[in-house]
Amino acid sequence: MKITGIDHVGIAVPDLEEALAFYDRVFGMKCVHVETNESQGVREAMLQVGDDPAGPRLQLLAPLTPDSPIAKFLGKRGPGIQQIAYAVEDVRATAAALAERGVRTLYPEPRTGTAGSLVNFVHPRDAGGVLVELVEPVSAR
Numbered sequence: 016m017k018i019t020g021i022d023h024v025g026i027a028v029p030d031l032e033e034a035l036a037f038y039d040r041v042f043g044m045k046c047v048h049v050e051t052n053e054s055q056g057v058r059e060a061m062l063q064v065g066d067d068p069a070g071p072r073l074q075l076l077a078p079l080t081p082d083s084p085i086a087k088f089l090g091k092r093g094p095g096i097q098q099i100a101y102a103v104e105d106v107r108a109t110a111a112a113l114a115e116r117g118v119r120t121l122y123p124e125p126r127t128g129t130a131g132s133l134v135n136f137v138h139p140r141d142a143g144g145v146l147v148e149l150v151e152p153v154s155a156r
Contacts, residue, residue: 016112018101022150023072025098027088031058031077056083100148106133109149
């Protein structure tokens with residue numbers, strides 16, 4: 016198992032366009048990627064943080080439907096930090112190593128994430144109440 020860095024921090028927002036305008040106006044963060052992920056029920060945007068285009072990103076997540084996981088999160092907790100995502104070299108090997116340590120992942124197999132990455136999530140109950148995303152970027156494969 017090898018974590019190579021922080022990939023992004025996910026922020027749940029009710030309105031993606033409004034959040035994009037806020038982060039641009041207040042923090043000068045520019046959007047570098049937008050996509051709709053039907054399987055996860057979100058419309059998402061990645062914002063570059065700082066000058067390094069390969070550095071950690073801020074991910075804004077807005078619900079597509081009222082019953083999506085992000086909509087449920089917003090209903091329970093309101094807008095805010097929803098997850099931290101670690102870049103890993105191999106998401107399957109990382110999930111297997113975590114399982115050996117008694118840590119559960121949410122999916123038996125990775126799913127497609129942002130920009131074609133492979134992702135899985137560590138169960139928050141096994142990570143101190145934090146939703147941890149494991150991201151294997153396309154460039155790692």
